[in-house]
Amino acid sequence: MSDMPVREAVGARRARRALSSEAIREDELMAMLEAMRLSPSCNNNQPWNAIAVRGDEALASLKECLPRGNGWAKASPLIIAVCSRDDDDCLLSDRRDYHLFDCGLAVGEMMLAATGMGIIAHPIAGYDPLKAKEALSIPGEHILITLVVCGRPGSDSSMLSEKQLLAERERPARKPWRENFFADRWGSPLVADAESVDTGEN
Ligand SMILES: Cc1cc2nc3c(=O)[nH]c(=O)nc-3n(C[C@H](O)[C@H](O)[C@H](O)COP(=O)(O)O)c2cc1C
Structure with a gap:
């Protein structure tokens, strides 16, 4: 493992x-x-x-x-x-x-x-x-x-469509945070936008 x-x-x-x-x-x-x-x-x-x-x-x-x-x-x-x-x-x-x-x-x-x-x-x-x-x-x-x-x-991407080829290279985008993550009640944004989120990864 x-x-x-x-x-x-x-x-x-x-x-x-x-x-x-x-x-x-x-x-x-x-x-x-x-x-x-x-x-x-x-x-x-x-x-x-x-x-x-x-x-x-x-x-x-x-x-x-x-x-x-x-x-x-x-x-x-x-x-x-x-x-x-x-x-x-x-x-x-x-x-x-x-x-x-x-x-x-x-x-x-x-x-x-x-x-x-x-x-x-x-x-x-x-x-x-x-x-x-x-x-x-x-x-x-x-x-x-x-x-x-x-x-x-694998290395063979001949079966993939354009969209699938793009998704191989880049993770498909996620919705903006404000659309589905809320604070305290439905619809109240937790964060204004993705740029302002610090996940502590960097
Ligand atoms: C329930 C479910 C069904 C999916 N069905 C397909 C599918 O039929 N064909 C496919 O190529 N990808 C399928 N996917 C993969 C998603 O398209 C993929 O997870 C999404 O685009 C996000 O990309 P990521 O997982 O690389 O972050 C499926 C994923 C889930 C969870």
């Missing part, structure tokens, strides 16, 4: 798309999955199910579920499919159905663990969910929330 500090991993994590097809080692995969296992969840319900897809046949049939825009993912030697169902986690008042949230947390932890090992773990929503569920024998009541496309950084 890498000793990359968490804040460094947060900054280094990127949804890169130029992937090498070099295999991800067993110990690396297990470290990524262990990060998911240790993730917090409502009532410790652990609603996540993860299918590590790396066998030639299984990978090939899963890759058939990708649209052209996600053609870059075809180079990946490992795709982790994450699914859950609402009954397997807290269902609380005011639509607080926690299974998607808890799976998101677990995937977040896994992405940071991957980043620490120099592995790109890129979650996608662009796939045919019913076809992918069938390919992976996922029960119908489960939601296939994401496919996490994994791989080491």
Whole structure:
């Protein structure tokens, strides 16, 4: 496991798309999955199910579920499919159905663990969910929330669109702070703009 500090991993994590097809080692995969296992969840319900897809046949049939825009993912030697169902986690008042949230947390932890090992773990929503569920024998009541496309950084960017090429070089912009970070009440800006924020990084 890498000793990359968490804040460094947060900054280094990127949804890169130029992937090498070099295999991800067993110990690396297990470290990524262990990060998911240790993730917090409502009532410790652990609603996540993860299918590590790396066998030639299984990978090939899963890759058939990708649209052209996600053609870059075809180079990946490992795709982790994450699914859950609402009954397997807290269902609380005011639509607080926690299974998607808890799976998101677990995937977040896994992405940071991957980043620490120099592995790109890129979650996608662009796939045919019913076809992918069938390919992976996922029960119908489960939601296939994401496919996490994994791989080491690669040099072949021929599959990438202009926009994707730009995103390889520069992190896509975030909304201005004032749009979605508030102080004391909804709508009250926490900071006026990004330039005035000192995160202590420099
Ligand atoms: C739920 C989710 C779905 C995504 N779906 C796709 C996708 O289908 N294809 C893709 O290329 N990137 C996908 N992404 C990656 C985002 O585009 C990327 O995280 C965002 O542009 C910010 O870039 P960064 O992660 O490098 O900071 C997805 C990310 C998330 C969290």
